[in-house]
Amino acid sequence: MAGPRESPILETNDIKEERREEVSLDKNKPEDKERERERDNNMAPPAGSSIHRSSSRPQLDLSKAAIQGNSEERDPTILLPNQSDDISSHLALDIGGSLIKLVYFSRHEDHSTDDKRKKNVKERLGISNGNRRSYPILGGRLHFVKFETHKINECLDFIYSKRLHHGGIDSHSWLTDAPTNENATIKATGGGAYKFADFFRQRLGVTLDKEDEMDCLVAGANFLLKAIRHEAFTHREGQKEFVQIDHNELFPYLLVNIGSGVSMIKVDGDGKFQRVSGTNVGGGTYWGLGRLLTKCKSFDELLELSQRGDNRTIDMLVGDIYGGMDYSKIGLSASTIASSFGKAISENKELGDYRPEDISLSLLRMISYNIGQISYLNALRFGLKRIFFGGFFIRGHAYTMDTISFAVKFWSKGEAQAMFLRHEGFLGALGAFMSHEKHGLDDVMVHQLVERFPMGAPYTGGKIHGPPLGDLNEKISWMEKFVLKGTEIIAPVPMAPPGTTGLGGFEVPSSKGGTLRSDASALNVGVLHLVPTLEVFPLLADPKMYEPNTIDLTDHGELEYWFTVLSEHLPDLVDKAVASEGGTEDAKRRGDAFARAFSAHLARLMEEPTAYGKLGLANLLELREECLREFQFVDAYRSIKQRENEASLAVLPDLLMELDSMSEEARLLTLIEGVLAANIFDWGSRACVDLYNKGTIIEIYRMSRDKMQRPWRVDDFDVFKERMLGSGDQKPRPHKRALLFVDNSGADVVLGMLPLARELLRRGTEVVLVANSLPALNDVTAMELPDIVAEAAKHCDVLRRAAEAGGLLVDAMVSGQDGSKESSSLVPLMVVENGCGSPCIDLRQVSSELAAAAKDADLIILEGMGRALHTNFNARFKCNALKLAMVKNQRLAEKLIKGNIYDCVCRYEPAR
Ligand SMILES: CC(C)(COP(=O)(O)O)[C@@H](O)C(=O)NCCC(=O)O
Numbered sequence: 076m077a078g079p080r081e082s083p084i085l086e087t088n089d090i091k092e093e094r095r096e097e098v099s100l101d102k103n104k105p106e107d108k109e110r111e112r113e114r115d116n117n118m119a120p121p122a123g124s125s126i127h128r129s130s131s132r133p134q135l136d137l138s139k140a141a142i143q144g145n146s147e148e149r150d151p152t153i154l155l156p157n158q159s160d161d162i163s164s165h166l167a168l169d170i171g172g173s174l175i176k177l178v179y180f181s182r183h184e185d186h187s188t189d190d191k192r193k194k195n196v197k198e199r200l201g202i203s204n205g206n207r208r209s210y211p212i213l214g215g216r217l218h219f220v221k222f223e224t225h226k227i228n229e230c231l232d233f234i235y236s237k238r239l240h241h242g243g244i245d246s247h248s249w250l251t252d253a254p255t256n257e258n259a260t261i262k263a264t265g266g267g268a269y270k271f272a273d274f275f276r277q278r279l280g281v282t283l284d285k286e287d288e289m290d291c292l293v294a295g296a297n298f299l300l301k302a303i304r305h306e307a308f309t310h311r312e313g314q315k316e317f318v319q320i321d322h323n324e325l326f327p328y329l330l331v332n333i334g335s336g337v338s339m340i341k342v343d344g345d346g347k348f349q350r351v352s353g354t355n356v357g358g359g360t361y362w363g364l365g366r367l368l369t370k371c372k373s374f375d376e377l378l379e380l381s382q383r384g385d386n387r388t389i390d391m392l393v394g395d396i397y398g399g400m401d402y403s404k405i406g407l408s409a410s411t412i413a414s415s416f417g418k419a420i421s422e423n424k425e426l427g428d429y430r431p432e433d434i435s436l437s438l439l440r441m442i443s444y445n446i447g448q449i450s451y452l453n454a455l456r457f458g459l460k461r462i463f464f465g466g467f468f469i470r471g472h473a474y475t476m477d478t479i480s481f482a483v484k485f486w487s488k489g490e491a492q493a494m495f496l497r498h499e500g501f502l503g504a505l506g507a508f509m510s511h512e513k514h515g516l517d518d519v520m521v522h523q524l525v526e527r528f529p530m531g532a533p534y535t536g537g538k539i540h541g542p543p544l545g546d547l548n549e550k551i552s553w554m555e556k557f558v559l560k561g562t563e564i565i566a567p568v569p570m571a572p573p574g575t576t577g578l579g580g581f582e583v584p585s586s587k588g589g590t591l592r593s594d595a596s597a598l599n600v601g602v603l604h605l606v607p608t609l610e611v612f613p614l615l616a617d618p619k620m621y622e623p624n625t626i627d628l629t630d631h632g633e634l635e636y637w638f639t640v641l642s643e644h645l646p647d648l649v650d651k652a653v654a655s656e657g658g659t660e661d662a663k664r665r666g667d668a669f670a671r672a673f674s675a676h677l678a679r680l681m682e683e684p685t686a687y688g689k690l691g692l693a694n695l696l697e698l699r700e701e702c703l704r705e706f707q708f709v710d711a712y713r714s715i716k717q718r719e720n721e722a723s724l725a726v727l728p729d730l731l732m733e734l735d736s737m738s739e740e741a742r743l744l745t746l747i748e749g750v751l752a753a754n755i756f757d758w759g760s761r762a763c764v765d766l767y768n769k770g771t772i773i774e775i776y777r778m779s780r781d782k783m784q785r786p787w788r789v790d791d792f793d794v795f796k797e798r799m800l801g802s803g804d805q806k807p808r809p810h811k812r813a814l815l816f817v818d819n820s821g822a823d824v825v826l827g828m829l830p831l832a833r834e835l836l837r838r839g840t841e842v843v844l845v846a847n848s849l850p851a852l853n854d855v856t857a858m859e860l861p862d863i864v865a866e867a868a869k870h871c872d873v874l875r876r877a878a879e880a881g882g883l884l885v886d887a888m889v890s891g892q893d894g895s896k897e898s899s900s901l902v903p904l905m906v907v908e909n910g911c912g913s914p915c916i917d918l919r920q921v922s923s924e925l926a927a928a929a930k931d932a933d934l935i936i937l938e939g940m941g942r943a944l945h946t947n948f949n950a951r952f953k954c955n956a957l958k959l960a961m962v963k964n965q966r967l968a969e970k971l972i973k974g975n976i977y978d979c980v981c982r983y984e985p986a987r
Pocket residue numbers: 640696754756757758759760761762818819852914938939940941942945960963964965
C-alpha cells in the first residue's frame with residue numbers, strides 16, 4: 076500500500092466548486108452581506124449550549140450551528156459558521172501500549188433549500204431561528220476506530236486517506252481547501268503521544284498536542300455517562316442490563332481503566348478526580364503471558380481461545396483440595412478457584428501437555444478476578460458503590476465481564492456494583508477530543524445524540540480501498556463479496572480494517588464454528604450523530620420514567636417472533652424499494668445489498684439483542700428505515716402513497732357531505748370510527764397487504780368502516796365525547812390547540828385524520844398535524860402534507876381558511892365548494908415535522924418545531940400502531956391524550972388488548 080505521503084487525495088471537481096463559492100463570501104458586496112445576515116438570522120445557537128470562541132487553540136465551534144439540507148438528501152448537513160480555519164480538532168488519538176484509539180468528527184456540505192412551510196410554521200409558533208431544521212440524521216458525527224499500535228502505519232494511512240490531519244475529506248466544507256497546515260496539531264493522549272510524536276511529524280507533518288491520560292479518561296467517562304442513554308450496563312451470567320444513570324447522582328464513582336496496566340481513579344466530578352490505585356497485572360499481562368504460553372498471534376486470538384477453554388485442567392479448585400467437596404464454612408464452593416495455575420505444580424506435565432485454550436482461560440480468569448478484587452478493595456476504601464470498568468482489555472467479552480462482576484459481587488457481598496461501558500476503549504481518545512476548548516461537546520445533552528449503526532466500512536482484505544467511509548459503491552461491493560463467499564454474515568458493523576482488533580472485520584475467524592463475525596471483542600459502537608435541534612417532548616408527564624417501547628424484546632420468544640416478521644417482509648420491501656427507483660440495475664444491486672445488510676443486522680441482534688444498546692421493537696423498525704436510507708432508497712412507498720392519496724381525495728367531498736348531515740354527537744362518533752377504519756391502510760402489516768389484493772382502496776375502506784362496531788376492544792369514546800361535547804346543557808370550552816400525530820398516507824390521513832382535524836378547527840381548536848421528517852413505510856411526511864391539505868381544501872372552506880391562517884396555502888389557488896360557511900374562525904391548521912424517520916416515535920427526541928408547537932397544546936392525538944401501540948401506549952402526558960389505532964397483527968392484539976387482529980383501540984387519558 077502506498078505510504079501516507081503518496082496516497083491519492085480523493086476530491087472531485089464539484090466539491091472544489093462548492094468550496095470556492097463558500098470561500099468567496101465577500102462581506103463588502105451587498106448581496107454577500109445579505110447572505111451573511113440571512114445566515115446569521117437562520118442559525119441560532121443550539122439550546123443550552125454556551126458559546127465561546129477560543130482565541131488561540133484549535134476548536135470545533137458549534138456556536139450558531141444549523142442543520143441544513145434537503146430532507147430528500149441522504150446526509151443532511153450541519154453548518155458551522157463559526158468554525159475556525161484550523162480544524163485539526165476533528166481528530167483525537169489515544170496511543171496506548173497495544174492499541175491506538177481514534178475519535179474523529181465528520182460533517183457534510185450544505186445544500187439547503189428554503190421551505191415555506193417551515194418558515195410559516197416557525198413564524199406562527201414564534202420560533203426565532205427561522206431556518207433551523209431537524210432531522211433524524213445530520214452531518215455532524217463522531218466516529219470511533221482503533222488500530223493495533225504495532226501497525227501504526229495503517230493508522231497513519233487511515234488518517235491521511237480521510238485527511239483528518241487537516242480537516243477531513245467528508246467535510247466538503249469551505250474550510251478544507253487549505254493545503255496541509257504545517258502547524259497543524261492533533262490532540263493525543265497515552266504514552267504513544269510522546270513515543271510517536273516525531274513519527275507523526277515526519278509522516279503527516281502534524282504536531283501531537285499531548286493531553287494528560289488521567290484527565291482524558293475521566294473526561295471521556297463523564298461525557299459518555301452523561302450524554303449517552305445506554306452507555307453503562309451490568310453483566311451477570313451472560314446477561315447485559317443497561318443502567319440508567321441520573322446525572323445528579325453520578326458522582327462519586329470508581330473508574331477502573333484496564334489497558335496494558337490498570338488505573339483506579341476516584342471520580343468526584345468534572346475534572347475532579349484522584350488516581351487512588353492501580354495494578355501492573357492488566358491487559359498487557361494477559362496478552363504477554365498468553366503469547367508466550369500459547370503462541371497466539373493476537374490478543375483477540377487469545378480471547379477466542381479462552382472461549383473454548385476449560386480452566387479446571389490447570390487451576391487448582393477448592394474441590395481439588397477438599398476431595399470434591401465445598402468448603403461451605405467459609406462460603407467457598409468446590410468449583411471456586413483456590414489457586415490459579417495451581418494444578419500445574421502437582422502434575423508431571425510440560426507446557427505442551429496443556430491445551431492453549433485452557434491456558435488462555437485460566438489466565439483470563441486469574442487476571443479478571445484479581446482486577447475485580449483490587450477494585451472492590453478500593454471502592455471499599457472510599458465508600459464507593461459504583462465501579463465502572465473501561466479499557467480495551469474487556470472488549471465486550473462476556474466471560475471477562477462476568478468474572479469481574481462475580482469478583483466485585485462476591486467480595487462486596489452484593490454491596491458494590493460492577494458496570495461496564497459500551498465505549499469502554501475510547502475513554503481516553505474521547506477525553507482528548509473533548510479537551511479542545513469549547514468545541515461544544517461538553518454541552519451536548521442525551522437527547523441530542525443519535526447512535527446509528529451503518530455498514531459503512533470501505534475496507535476489504537486488510538487494505539484501505541478508499542474512498543473513505545460512506546461511499547455507496549464500496550459498501551455494495553463489500554456486501555456482494557460476502558455473497559460470493561457464500562458465508563453467513565452475522566456481524567454487520569465492521570468499521571475498521573480487519574487486522575485491527577475490536578471493531579471490525581468479517582475476515583476474523585469466528586468463535587462459533589464456520590460463520591464469519593467480528594472478533595470476540597465485537598464492540599458494537601456505532602456512529603454518534605449530533606443533532607442539536609432535538610428536544611424532549613415537553614408534554615411528557617414524567618420524562619425520566621418514559622420508556623417509548625411497549626414490547627419488551629428481552630423476552631426471547633418475542634424477539635424471535637418480530638425477527639421472523641421482519642425477515643419475511645423483506646423480499647416484498649426490496650421489490651417496492653427497487654421499483655421506487657425505476658427498477659434499474661443499479662437499484663437492484665442496491666436492493667440486494669440492503670437486504671443483506673439488514674439481514675446481517677437482524678442476525679447480529681438475534682445473537683446478541685443488546686449489541687446496539689437497549690433493544691425495543693421501535694429500534695428494529697427504525698433500523699430497517701435507516702438501512703434503506705444507507706443504500707439510498709429515498710422513499711420505497713412513494714408511488715403507493717401517491718396512488719392512495721389520489722383515490723382518497725376523490726371521495727373526500729362525499730364523506731364531508733355525509734358528515735355535515737349528521738348531528739354533532741353522531742358526527743364525532745363517525746369521525747373516530749373513520750380514523751380507526753382508515754388505519755387499516757398499513758403497508759407494514761403482512762395481513763393488511765394480503766387484504767389489499769382483494770379490492771380497491773375505497774372498497775376496503777368501506778368494508779373496514781362497515782365492520783366498526785362498538786364497544787371497541789379499548790373504548791374510552793364516551794369519556795372523550797363528554798370532554799368534547801359536554802353533558803346536558805354544559806358546553807365545555809374547546810381545546811386551545813391539538814397535536815395530531817398522523818400515520819399513513821391515503822385514506823388514513825385523508826379520510827380519517829383530516830376530517831377529524833376539520834371538526835376540531837370548526838370548534839375553535841388550533842390543529843397541528845405532526846408528521847414524519849423522513850419517509851417510513853407508507854407514512855405521510857411533513858413535506859407531503861401541505862399538498863394533500865391543499866387538495867382537500869379545494870373541497871372544504873373550513874380546511875381552506877384554517878390552512879391559510881396556518882400559512883399552509885401560500886401558493887395554492889383554492890376555492891371552497893362544500894358550502895359550509897359557518898364559523899369562519901381563524902384558527903390555524905399547521906404542519907410540523909416530528910424529527911423522526913420511523914413508523915414509531917420516541918418522544919425523548921423530537922424536532923424543536925414539534926417541541927415549540929407542544930407548548931400551547933392541551934390535546935394530543937396519537938394515531939396508528941407504531942405511534943400509539945408499539946410506542947407510547949403506556950406514555951402519560953401533561954395534557955389530554957387520545958390514542959387511536961387498529962391492531963393489524965394477531966399476536967400484538969392478543970398480547971396487548973387480549974383481542975384479535977383488526978380490533979380497535981380508542982384510549983382517552985385526561986391530563987395528569
Ligand atoms: C410497522 C407498523 C407498526 C406500522 O403500523 P401503523 O403505525 O402504520 O399503524 C405495523 O405495520 C407493524 O407492526 N407491522 C409488522 C407486523 C405485521 O406484519 O403483522
